[in-house]
Every structure is written in structure tokens, then in C-alpha cells.
Amino acid sequence: MERRRIEIMDTTLRDGEQTSGVTFTGPEKLTLARLLLEELQVDRIEVASARVSEGEFDSVRQITQWASEAGLLSRVEVLSFVDGGASLEWMEATGARVQNLLTKGSLNHLTHQLKKTPDAHFREVEAVLRMAAKAGMESNVYLEDWSNGMRNSREYVYEFLEFLQGMPVKRILLPDTLGILTPSETGRFLSEIRTRYPLAHLDFHGHNDYDLSVANVLEAVRAGVDGLHLTVNGMGERAGNAPLASVVAVINDFLPEVEIGVREAALYQVSKLVSTFTGIGIPANKPIVGDNVFTQTAGIHADGDNKKNLYFNDLLPERFGRKRKYALGKTSGKANIQKNLQELGLTLTEEELKKVTARIIELGDKKEKVTREDLPYIISDVLGSGAFPQKVFIRSYVLTHAKGLQPSTTVALEIDGKHYEENARGDGQFDAFMNALRRVYQHLKKPLPSLVDYAVRIPPGSSSDALCETLITWRSGEKEFITRGLDSDQTVSAIKATEKMLNITA
CATH class of the missing domain: 3.30.160.740 (Double Stranded RNA Binding Domain)
Incomplete structure (x- = not known):
């Protein structure tokens, strides 16, 4: 069976930048544009809104200059407006050649925001589309608030779609602007439009206000859309957009009839870089890219992994350039500890393993965080025999x-x-x-290893004279590891963490 190809359009640099408090610099935008197109291999990127600022102008010009030299200019898109051609002039000056024209997809928005009739709006939209075609630019059209339009003014939506059939438009972009759709509605609305316009190129743009964006995307693909709009880490206004990593995994694992070009192995790398640029941390339990999602905590799970990988699913960490970890704490069993000992190249007898397990459980009960790098010290302390001098x-x-x-x-x-x-x-x-x-x-x-990250915190609920916990991330060659120090003095706790590093690398 021939697989149906779906375009992935990443809008991190445009819609994702509408996350509260987030602004990318010009060099950051260029770096991410290159990673998204060359490393991650998304099909298209939306990089900016026209006429926003001088800095935005310079950013787009840098991206289009690089994209032109790399033969990728047709895959770089800019959000434009029905403004008599002002956006097109701005785009022309930046070197951008593809506009995503923002129009009104619901009668509510048209009536109360623009205060215009459908005919007047359509005439203005047509004028911009004709200007773009005359300038040799490609046009896609957003129907803003389309989801509410389908709920409350369906006649208007179809009147608009009918009008667009005769226009120089490559793609029709259907956004759930306020994130209000349920999966069943998404499937029903898009199937209806797909049936009526079988040859139209339809993109779905989902928001995550009810935490339904991935489910809605799944139904959109099943309904026959040709493209999806996603963002790295689900960035975007309010609760954000449909997250790129989760959608890619869902499509690859649950829709064998569909093909996408995104490289899974690059998802984690790009996710971490976006987090660094924005200063917005990735939740530890965020699917695919969170720190904890490939970490087994319960000892029974580690034991099952030793016995025919009983607790594995299709989301293998290696797909995303990651490794499975086994956490150490009060629910750890011997199997968890053995997995970590193997990583360190250490071997214990059954009796020694019981003693170390008991100590780790004791520390876990006290809410102490135990890392793999702590194991040699716990072993040395518990056994008192210099097992790791x-x-x-x-x-x-x-x-x-x-x-x-x-x-x-x-x-x-x-x-x-x-x-x-x-x-x-x-x-x-x-x-x-x-x-x-x-x-x-x-x-x-x-x-000496290089210092990658340095974090100091006081455990939640502690008083002002509580202990400081310092977590330092080090890099030695290609390997990164973390050491931890605990003391009432911040600098002393960092020195304790450093002493652990010196012994690990001794």
C-alpha cells in the first residue's frame, strides 16, 4: 500500500514566539531555522509575522539569505495581513516568497473585529492574493478562528472556502485558534471539508487549551488533511500549540498508512536548544523530550526489563537519541541498582547488594535524591571495605x-x-x-571535566536556614554526568559536589 505523505510545518519561530516572555534573537532564529530544515527535516517553517519590528525584519532577511543559498527558500513562510499589500512589500524587502495570509474564518470575528461584510472581506483578500501572484509570490490562507466558524457560522465558512477555490492559493490553513475542538469535532469538520473539496490542500493548526491538541491532530490526519502545524515543546500562546515531538511519535506508531519526513533522532537535540534559547524548562514528564520519560523508578520494572523487556513499549529512547535510565530511591529494587552498577562497571555480591539496597531505600524515605554517581560513595560507606576507595x-x-x-x-x-x-x-x-x-x-x-550547568536549590517547604543542594553537570569528552553536594553553605555544597567529580574521574 502506498503511504500518504503529510507535510509538517513548524511554526516555533512565529506562533511559538508568541509564548509569554519569549523572544528569539536574529542569530537564534537563524540557528533554529537551519536545524529545523536541515537536521530535523520538517517540510516548511513559519518564521515571523510581517511588519512587527525592525529586528524581525533583519531576522527574516538573514534566514531567507541562507535559505536561498541552500535552495530552501520555498520552504520559508511569513504570516501576512490583509493590509492593501503592505505586508507583501515588507516580505519583498526581506527576500521572503511565501505568505500565510491571515483572514477571518468565523463570522463572529469578521463582524465584531473587522466590522465588515463577507463580500467586503473577500474583495480585500482577493486584492492581496492577486498582488502576491503578480509579484511571483506563493500564497497560503489562514482562516482564523475556523473552529468556532464551523461550530457557529458554518454557512460563512463554506462561502469563504468556495470563494477561495477560484483564487491563486496553494494551501488552505484551518486553525483551531482558541483550542476549543474535541477530537470528534475535529474529525467530523475536516472530513466534511475534505469530501466537499477533495483536491484542496488542507493544513490543520491545533492549539492545546484543553490538552487535546495531539488527539485532535490524530483525528485531523485520519480525516485526510495534507499538512500539520506544530511547535517545538508545544510552545505558543496560552497553553501552546500541538507539540512536534509527540505528534511525530504518534503518527509514526499509530498511522502506518501515513508518511512524514521528520527525523526522530534530532527531536531531543532541537527541543533542548529551544529550551535553552527561551529559558523555559521542559517538564520532566513531558512525552518524548522530558528528563524522566525514559526513566524506570520501580524495581519491578527494572526486573521486568531484564526478563524480555517486559516494561518496554514502542517508544524506545534510542529512536530519539536518548538512553533508558533506572532511578534510585525508596521504590528501587536490586534490579534498578544492578542496572546502574553495570553502567559504572561495578560488581557486588548478593549480600553486598542487599545492604546497598537497604541504604538507598532509607535515603529515599528521607526524600534524598540518589543518583548513579552517588552509588560508589554509598557502597564505600555501607560496606566500609573500600569497595570504591x-x-x-x-x-x-x-x-x-x-x-x-x-x-x-x-x-x-x-x-x-x-x-x-x-x-x-x-x-x-x-x-x-x-x-x-x-x-x-x-x-x-x-x-578536568568542563562545567556544563550549576544549579542551587533549597528543598520545598524548608526554612531559611535549610540545607542548600547543589547539582553540577560536568562534561568529560562526550559523556555528561551530574554530582551533588549538600551543605548549609552554598559554596561548600558546590565544593562537595566537585570532590565527588574528582573521584569519579580519578
Whole structure:
């Protein structure tokens, strides 16, 4: 059976940028445009709204210049308006060649926002479409608030669709602008339009106000649409748009008759980059791209994975360039711990494993967070036999911080029984500490891992004198790992986390 090809249009750079507090810089937009088209291989990208700002103009011009050189200009789209051709002039100046013209898809919007009759609106829309065609530009048309139009003014929607059949329009874009559709409505409305206009190219643009966007997209595809509008991490106004990663996985796993060109292996990489650019974290339980979605917590699940992968589903992490993890906590069993020990290359006897399991459960009951990197220390502490002997000790340090003076640190280390001492300055106490540490390791001609991320937090519900928890992410070669320190002093907790790193890499 020949598979039906669906276009994926990513609108992170346009509709996604309407997320409250989010603005992409020009270089960020260009970087994401290249990743979306070249690495992720979406079919089209919507990159901006016309006439918004000078910065937007420069961003679009950079993208179109690159896209033109790469032979991808026809896949770059800009939201335009029924404004007598002003948007088209703006686009012409940026080098953009595809407009997504925003029109009114419900009688309610037309009557109360534009205060115009359908005939007057259609004449203005026609004028813009004719101008675009004359300028050699391609036109797609958004029917804004189409979903409410189908609910409350269906006659108007069909009058508009009928009018568009005679216009120079490539695609008709049908948005659930306010995220009000149910899956059954989505399927019914789109099937109806598909039957009436079998040759029209229909795109569905879903919003997530009721958390139904992925389900609605699924029904839209089943109803026969030709394209979907999605955003990375589900970014967008209010509750956001239909999320790209989830939709790609759903189509690939549940609609074998449909083909899309998106590379699953690049989804996580692009998701993390968008999160970095926007400063909006990805929820740990967000499907496909969340930190916890490929983490087994219960010991029975890890045991089942050892026995014919009983707790695996089709969402294998390797599809998305990720790995399965096994969390350590009060619900951990021996199987969870064994999985983590294998990653560290450590082996324990059955009796030793029981003792370590008991300690991890004890820590979990106290809401302590146990990571794989903590295991060697727990083993050493529990067994008291030097199963993972500590080679590096931070024996003492002096931290100075005074107004008008650069912070400095003197640190004394013991490495394999030998004593080392260095002093250094830095932008802060921990920076000075790391600079002193680097001097020691430069003397030893040993590289130190680079610091990727540094997070300090106080556990929820704690008083002002509660312990600080510092989580530091390090990179050594291609591998990233996290170490954790706990102390009432923020800098000291970071030093404890650093001592763990020194021993892991010793």
C-alpha cells in the first residue's frame, strides 16, 4: 500500500514566539531555522509575522539569505495581513516568497473585529492574493478562528472556502485558534471539508487549551488533511500549540498508512536548544523530550526489563537519541541498582547488594535524591571495605570575599596520598576555587571535566536556614554526568559536589 505523505510545518519561530516572555534573537532564529530544515527535516517553517519590528525584519532577511543559498527558500513562510499589500512589500524587502495570509474564518470575528461584510472581506483578500501572484509570490490562507466558524457560522465558512477555490492559493490553513475542538469535532469538520473539496490542500493548526491538541491532530490526519502545524515543546500562546515531538511519535506508531519526513533522532537535540534559547524548562514528564520519560523508578520494572523487556513499549529512547535510565530511591529494587552498577562497571555480591539496597531505600524515605554517581560513595560507606576507595580529598580551603576586592581561594588537596596546595582568584568564590583546582591539575598534567550547568536549590517547604543542594553537570569528552553536594553553605555544597567529580574521574 502506498503511504500518504503529510507535510509538517513548524511554526516555533512565529506562533511559538508568541509564548509569554519569549523572544528569539536574529542569530537564534537563524540557528533554529537551519536545524529545523536541515537536521530535523520538517517540510516548511513559519518564521515571523510581517511588519512587527525592525529586528524581525533583519531576522527574516538573514534566514531567507541562507535559505536561498541552500535552495530552501520555498520552504520559508511569513504570516501576512490583509493590509492593501503592505505586508507583501515588507516580505519583498526581506527576500521572503511565501505568505500565510491571515483572514477571518468565523463570522463572529469578521463582524465584531473587522466590522465588515463577507463580500467586503473577500474583495480585500482577493486584492492581496492577486498582488502576491503578480509579484511571483506563493500564497497560503489562514482562516482564523475556523473552529468556532464551523461550530457557529458554518454557512460563512463554506462561502469563504468556495470563494477561495477560484483564487491563486496553494494551501488552505484551518486553525483551531482558541483550542476549543474535541477530537470528534475535529474529525467530523475536516472530513466534511475534505469530501466537499477533495483536491484542496488542507493544513490543520491545533492549539492545546484543553490538552487535546495531539488527539485532535490524530483525528485531523485520519480525516485526510495534507499538512500539520506544530511547535517545538508545544510552545505558543496560552497553553501552546500541538507539540512536534509527540505528534511525530504518534503518527509514526499509530498511522502506518501515513508518511512524514521528520527525523526522530534530532527531536531531543532541537527541543533542548529551544529550551535553552527561551529559558523555559521542559517538564520532566513531558512525552518524548522530558528528563524522566525514559526513566524506570520501580524495581519491578527494572526486573521486568531484564526478563524480555517486559516494561518496554514502542517508544524506545534510542529512536530519539536518548538512553533508558533506572532511578534510585525508596521504590528501587536490586534490579534498578544492578542496572546502574553495570553502567559504572561495578560488581557486588548478593549480600553486598542487599545492604546497598537497604541504604538507598532509607535515603529515599528521607526524600534524598540518589543518583548513579552517588552509588560508589554509598557502597564505600555501607560496606566500609573500600569497595570504591576515595583517592582525592579536599582537605582544607580558605574562601575570601571582601567589598572592592576580587574573591580568592586557597585549597589543599590530597591525591593518592600526596599533598598539593594552590591559590587563585576568580569572579566569585566558587570560580576562584575552580581556578585553584585547575592549577593543581595543570601541575599534574591531568584535564578536568568542563562545567556544563550549576544549579542551587533549597528543598520545598524548608526554612531559611535549610540545607542548600547543589547539582553540577560536568562534561568529560562526550559523556555528561551530574554530582551533588549538600551543605548549609552554598559554596561548600558546590565544593562537595566537585570532590565527588574528582573521584569519579580519578
